[in-house]
Amino acid sequence: MELTHINEKGQALMVDVSEKTPTKRVAVAVGKIFMDKKTIDAIVEGSVPKGDVLATARVAGIMAAKKTNELIPMCHGIAIEHAVVDIETEEDGLKITATVNCFAKTGIEMEALTAVSIAALTIYDMCKAIDKRMVISEIRLVKKTGGKSDLNLN
Numbered sequence: 001m002e003l004t005h006i007n008e009k010g011q012a013l014m015v016d017v018s019e020k021t022p023t024k025r026v027a028v029a030v031g032k033i034f035m036d037k038k039t040i041d042a043i044v045e046g047s048v049p050k051g052d053v054l055a056t057a058r059v060a061g062i063m064a065a066k067k068t069n070e071l072i073p074m075c076h077g078i079a080i081e082h083a084v085v086d087i088e089t090e091e092d093g094l095k096i097t098a099t100v101n102c103f104a105k106t107g108i109e110m111e112a113l114t115a116v117s118i119a120a121l122t123i124y125d126m127c128k129a130i131d132k133r134m135v136i137s138e139i140r141l142v143k144k145t146g147g148k149s150d151l152n153l154n
Contacts (some may be wrong), residue, residue: 005074009147014074020105025146028101028154029112031139033120034093041132043123044089050126054087057096057126061085061119065100065111078104080111085119092137097122109141 004015008148043053049144050056062083086097097113100108120136127134142153 005115012074014076017076017105018043019080022103023146024103025101025106025108026144027107027109027112027141028143029098029109029116029141031096031116031120031141032090032093033096033129034135036131036133037091040089040093040135042130043094043127045068048126049129050091052137053126057087057119057122058085061096061098061115061120064118065115066129068111068114072107072110075110076104076106077104078106078111080108080110083111083115085115087119087123094123098122107144107147109144111139113139 007013007014017055042048046052065083065138066080069077080100081102083098083100086099088095088097096116096119098112098119100112100115102108102111116139117136122141124134124136140153141151144151
């Protein structure tokens with residue numbers, strides 16, 4: 001398989017998408033942050049000392065999606081048309097889902113993955129004083145549409 005982010009000298013490069021046709025692209029990523037039941041309860045009750053954990057994490061995830069190309073060196077700057085970060089409580093933690101879409105020449109997968117990652121890190125930061133055993137895990141792409149190949153792992 002040919003590596004697209006490396007030139008013939010083995011040097012890193014940004015892929016040239018200038019000849020590609022823009023299409024509507026959607027990506028969905030998920031992840032989980034495992035935590036104690038008391039931490040879940042504090043988040044749901046709104047008693048975490050640092051404030052509204054879920055609202056802050058949603059905003060952080062959306063902001064991160066918009067800045068992905070500033071964080072990951074070879075990512076193209078993409079005009080995001082819509083981004084949603086949903087957070088659901090589960091028995092052993094929180095499930096984070098990010099859905100991001102655009103009309104562009106290249107994909108939006110990294111933006112969805114970044115949104116989930118930063119939302120999880122925000123939850124961790126806001127709750128670390130009450131739960132030192134939280135684990136961020138299972139961050140993965142579950143769906144992408146647009147471009148050459150679609151993917152649906154739901």
